[in-house]
Amino acid sequence: MTKNVFVPGLTELQRGEIETVDIAGGLRLHSLLDYDALISAEEFDFEELLDRARAQLRAFDGPVDAIIAHWDFPTSVIAPILAAEWGLPSPSLESVLRSEHKLWSRVLQRESVPECVPEFRAFDPFDPAALDGIDLPFPFWVKPVKAHSSQLGFEVHDAEEFAAATATIRAEIGRIADPFDQVLARVQVPAEVQMAGGRTCLAEQIVTGTQAAPEGSMADGRYRVHGVFDMRKDATGHSFAHLDYPARTVPESVQQRMIEVSERYLRHVGYDNGCFNSEFMWDEDTGKLWLIEVNTRISQSHSDLFVKVDGTSNHAVAIDVALGREPEMPYRQGEFAVAAQCMVPHFRDGIVTRVPTAEEITALQRTFPRTVVRIEVEPGQRLSELHNQDPYRYKLATLYLGAADHAALERCYQDCLEALPFEFEEVD
Template sequence: MSSTVLVPGMTEAQHKMLTDLEAARDVTFRPLLDYERLVATEEVDISKLLDEAREEIRALDRDIDGIISHWDFPTSVIVPILAAELGLRAPTLESVLRCEHKYWSRIDQRESIPDVVPDFELVDPFDDDAARNLSLEYPFWLKPVKSHSSSLGFRVGSEAELRDALAEIRDEVGDIGDAFDAVLDKVSLPPEVRDAAGSKCIAEGLLTGREFVIEGCSTGGEVLVHGVFDMGIEEATKSLDSFVYPAEHIPEEVQKRAVSAVRKFLTHVGFADGCFNAEFIWNKENDKVCIVEVNTSISQSHTALFVKVDGAPNHLVALDVALGRRPEFPNRKGTCAVAAMCYLTTTEEGIVTKVPTSGELYAITETFPESIVELGVQPGDVLAHIAHQDPYRYRLGTLTIGAESARKLQRVYEACVSQLLFEIKNPGESSTGDQVEADS
């Protein structure tokens, strides 16, 4: 009998990548809520979103067999809440929060995997003495205990930079912080976390090295891994630049140490019946592995890469977990040996006046059939007004590519980017072309 599985925030493009899976597994993926309400907004009202989701579920008038998440907050917490109400298999809300609340997560990591945890401190951005009370040495990272993507994450190198970062966080942290507090009210917090409200921040010792991410699941008492990715970091801004699959720069022994660490952590917090992606940094000089964060879902950023290399979307794993089956994921059955998703970015301020035309995009896909370009802006957009941008640059779109080798992948990337021209008009200046670049 056909199964019905809900995917909150699923776009038409994402659904299109799942059509083969729907046919092969006799399942129908149904969108719940929409991208605009769950992702492309800075105003999050948890109660309203839950009520709207319940109304949509009632309107379906059919049995629901599963619900899976592939977006960050608020989707990541809405899924376990709805799953509990519907009697569906999913992680508990508490276990999700113990991963996604950055300070609570660090406390649990320090208890379960202390060797891979950097120094950290709780920071109140509304405390006039916050800068004076911090004991971490510069430089360090400062970020809210909950944010969307890299939003409001700052690399702080001096007290002056710290004060500037705290001021910006004070102005904007309420967007997500208040919504996160509404979710924290639904669980019992340990004493050491009760003061770490959604408006608080965490300062963490600066980690250096190669970043990578592990995607897997926790099901049936096992923690299983179905992919490891290299994460490219832009040198100038220290911001995430690309995902490359499979990872080429992380030795297998290092990957095993990271998998062992995330397995211990997930067991410690009681995370089960769900998927995760965990970020790590490996410092080759001292051979030290440190954990950056654990997210409680598959990543939609990885989906096309899995399809190109393995021949199936990562939703296959999420589907099996949601339906209580041991996941069976294909290995290297795709059309490419390596694939990458690269962010198209700019550090220019201003208004978008030109994006690649449909004809230019068509020419790219005709020349490189494995390429996918998704634009995140359109003419007239004010870059500073786009939700969930990181502090150091603006994302204009993404480029996903695949090839039979890493060398060929780099050539495809360079050829595609050379044809993707955006123009940004600075206030008071004439329109200027800004060709975006990314490293893969």
């Protein structure tokens, strides 16, 4: 029987990736709410979004068989709430929030995998004396307990930079923090985590090394990993430039340590019937392994790379788990030996005056078959006003590339950068 699968904020790119999945009996995809409401809105009213999603599901003429979420907050917590109300397999809301909330997650990491946890301190960014209570040496990171990607995350080197970073955080934190507080009110938050609610921030020790990310699932208590990715940063060391699959920059033994640490943590927080991807930093000189974060979903950044290398999107695992089935994933049955998601970055503010044309993208794809180009900006937009950008670069486009080996992959990336012209009007 055909299964009705609801995907909050479903995009055409995701639809294409999910259509690579072969599910017995077939599946029918439905978008739950839309991208603008869940991702790019100026503000979020969580309860209002939840009520709209409920109304859409109730109005559906047929069975609701699965709900899967691939976006960050608020999608990440809408899905488990709705799944619980419709009696569908899903992680509990509390187990998701234990990882979504960066302070709560660090506290639980310290309990379960203490050897991998950087030093951290919580603080209230609205407290003028906040720095006095942070006994970490400069430099360190500051970040909200909840934000999109690396948004509002800053590396600070002295008191002046700390003041500037917290001023920016104070001005912008409410967009996510306020609806996040609406969700936190649904669960019992430990006293050591409550602080200033969603407006709490973390100061964290800076760790360095080679970054990699296992992705997998926990279904009916059985833990599985279906891929490990390299996460390569740009020359500044602040922002990601590449996600490469399969991972090759860390030894197999280190990958296994990452996999084992992820399982210990997920079992400790009570996470089950869901997918995850976790991010680690490995210091080759000391052998130290650091846990950066655990995300409670597959990474859609990985999806096309799985298609290119393994032959099917990781949505296959997410759908299986959401349907209560044993997850299955093919291995190395794709068209390419290696694949990468690469960013087209820009490092200065400006107003976009030109983006690559459809003809230019088509010409690039004739040269590099199966390349996916996702333009992230439009003419007339000011880069500094874009949502969900990290503080150190602006993302103009995302490329998904495949090749026979890593050298060919790098050549493809450089050729794509030259073939995709963007133009800007400079601003003061």
